[in-house]
Amino acid sequence: MLTFAASDKGGACRSVTSANLAYHRALAGDDVCYLDFDFGSPTASAVFDVADARRAVEDRDLHSYLMGEVTEPERIDVWARTEHQVLRDRPSGAGRLVLMPGDVSGGEFATTGDHVRLCADLLMKLHYEFDLVVVDLSAGRSYAVDMVLEATAQPEMRENTARWLVFHRWTRQHVAAAAGLVFGERGIVAAGVQRGHHEETLRSAVRFVRAAVPDPASPLWSQVSPAQAAWLHRADDDLRHLASALGCSQILGSVPLEPVLQWREQLITEEDVLVSQIANRETWEAFSRLADRLTDDKYWGPA
Numbered sequence: 001m002l003t004f005a006a007s008d009k010g011g012a013c014r015s016v017t018s019a020n021l022a023y024h025r026a027l028a029g030d031d032v033c034y035l036d037f038d039f040g041s042p043t044a045s046a047v048f049d050v051a052d053a054r055r056a057v058e059d060r061d062l063h064s065y066l067m068g069e070v071t072e073p074e075r076i077d078v079w080a081r082t083e084h085q086v087l088r089d090r091p092s093g094a095g096r097l098v099l100m101p102g103d104v105s106g107g108e109f110a111t112t113g114d115h116v117r118l119c120a121d122l123l124m125k126l127h128y129e130f131d132l133v134v135v136d137l138s139a140g141r142s143y144a145v146d147m148v149l150e151a152t153a154q155p156e157m158r159e160n161t162a163r164w165l166v167f168h169r170w171t172r173q174h175v176a177a178a179a180g181l182v183f184g185e186r187g188i189v190a191a192g193v194q195r196g197h198h199e200e201t202l203r204s205a206v207r208f209v210r211a212a213v214p215d216p217a218s219p220l221w222s223q224v225s226p227a228q229a230a231w232l233h234r235a236d237d238d239l240r241h242l243a244s245a246l247g248c249s250q251i252l253g254s255v256p257l258e259p260v261l262q263w264r265e266q267l268i269t270e271e272d273v274l275v276s277q278i279a280n281r282e283t284w285e286a287f288s289r290l291a292d293r294l295t296d297d298k299y300w301g302p303a
Contacts, residue, residue: 001295002127002162003134004148008177010139013211014167016265017255019047022134023267024291026097030131033098035062037137037144042102044136047265049084050076050099063103066115073100086269108138111147120151127160141186153196164206170213170239179246182206204302207252214257252299253290258283
């Protein structure tokens with residue numbers, strides 16, 4: 001399965017949430033490959049804590065591959081090369097977890113037919129090799145989004161299962177931006193149809209993920225004043241109505257506001273929850289639910 005991770009704005013928790021979903025699928029036994037197509041700001045190496053491996057890529061990153069400078073992009077075995085001590089102990093029964101990094105000194109580039117062909121070739125190859133391929137895309141209506149829409153519209157790609165996760169924070173600006181990215185005049189649906197995708201099929205492949213969602217009833221907000229508590233509940237209700245009105249009600253799930261992720265974009269492990277207790281169990285469980293729903297057909301269908 002191919003999964004494309006998109007967001008209209010930076011800071012929508014797209015990359016860190018996608019990386020945690022990939023991690024949970026690998027823990028469940030899937031072979032997972034993570035492609036960092038965030039050409040303007042690739043951060044997956046930092047989230048997976050493979051900084052030394054990133055420096056060792058030596059111009060075999062995804063930029064170099066798509067530019068035709070190398071025939072194969074670098075593959076980083078996260079379990080073997082991460083600097084995260086917990087991740088170095090690959091759990092029994094876990095599948096492969098492979099990262100294909102971007103170029104931290106690169107940037108967005110206008111795509112051509114050659115880029116599309118190379119992209120389609122890579123996605124097709126990985127689709128057959130891995131149980132799950134996660135493609136982290138640049139924020140907004142980017143060249144990366146256009147390229148994968150073009151690539152997946154190719155005849156040889158149309159039978160492959162592809163799903164889109166659109167991430168947004170729980171604010172009015174982010175909800176509206178996410179709706180525009182999907183349903184806007186030049187959004188994912190319109191751009192996909194222009195390239196040959198079937199509109200209803202593409203719509204049914206899109207789900208929204210709400211990130212950094214504060215729960216007004218959680219202990220984290222228990223010390224606020226009655227006036228603040230009432231305002232939080234009203235704001236939450238208003239956002240739900242807005243999301244529904246804008247077509248963003250087809251959600252796969254939500255990730256609660258997590259203090260650890262406000263300070264550092266990283267994988268949340270069970271040890272962070274149970275041993276050091278620096279992360280909330282609710283966050284771990286939210287990632288686990290999202291990972292399960294990603295491949296569960298009952299959560300997908302006509303929008």
